[in-house]
Amino acid sequence: MTLREQLIGAWQLHSYVEVPEDGSEPFYPLGTQPKGIIMYTPDGYMSAQLMADGREPFAIADFYQGEPEEYVAAGSTYIGYSGRFAVDEQKQTLTHSMYVSFFPNWLGQTQPRAVSLANGVLTLGPTSPIVSRGKRVMSRLVWHRAESA
Incomplete structure (x- = not known):
């Protein structure tokens, strides 16, 4: 089975850690118990939604009427993006x-x-260091195959 075929479906986030190149302590951007789903569709699209556990709700239930501090708190504990994906099998x-x-x-x-995929565990990270919180880091995100809904 190809890597692409193995990716298809939904995966739940198990852990997300950033390891600084300078040898300082690893950092957990979304805490030690993040929540997230990444999905890969057969027609070549993906979506990743990640967040910290225990996020505070806005004071009022209107998405567009939050206080500036509420938007800052929500934005600093959430990562989301979607688009196409491609696999280089070789x-x-x-x-x-x-x-x-x-x-x-x-x-x-x-x-x-x-990418590394074995026994229902998908590990993703950058291919070279990225800058996060002012440091060069290597990120490691571990996903487990989601159960069928």
Whole structure:
């Protein structure tokens, strides 16, 4: 079975850690118990939605009437993007192309991912260090195959 075929379906986020190149302590951007779903469709689309556990609701139930501090708190604990994906079977790598993204800087980008998949566990990360919180880091996101709904 090809890597692409193995990716198809939904995956639940198990962990997300950033390991700084400078040897400082690893960081958990969404806490130690993040929640998330990443989905890959047979026709070549993907969607990733990740968030910290225990996010506070807005004071009022109107998406467009939150206080500035509520938007800051919500935005700093959420990652979301969707678009096309492609697999290089020979190199066993994956790319995500951002058609929509919560982080506007990613719009239109195609980002490579290192990928490992075995026994229902998918591990993704960048192919080279990224900058996060002012440090060069390697991210590692571990996903488990989601149960059928």
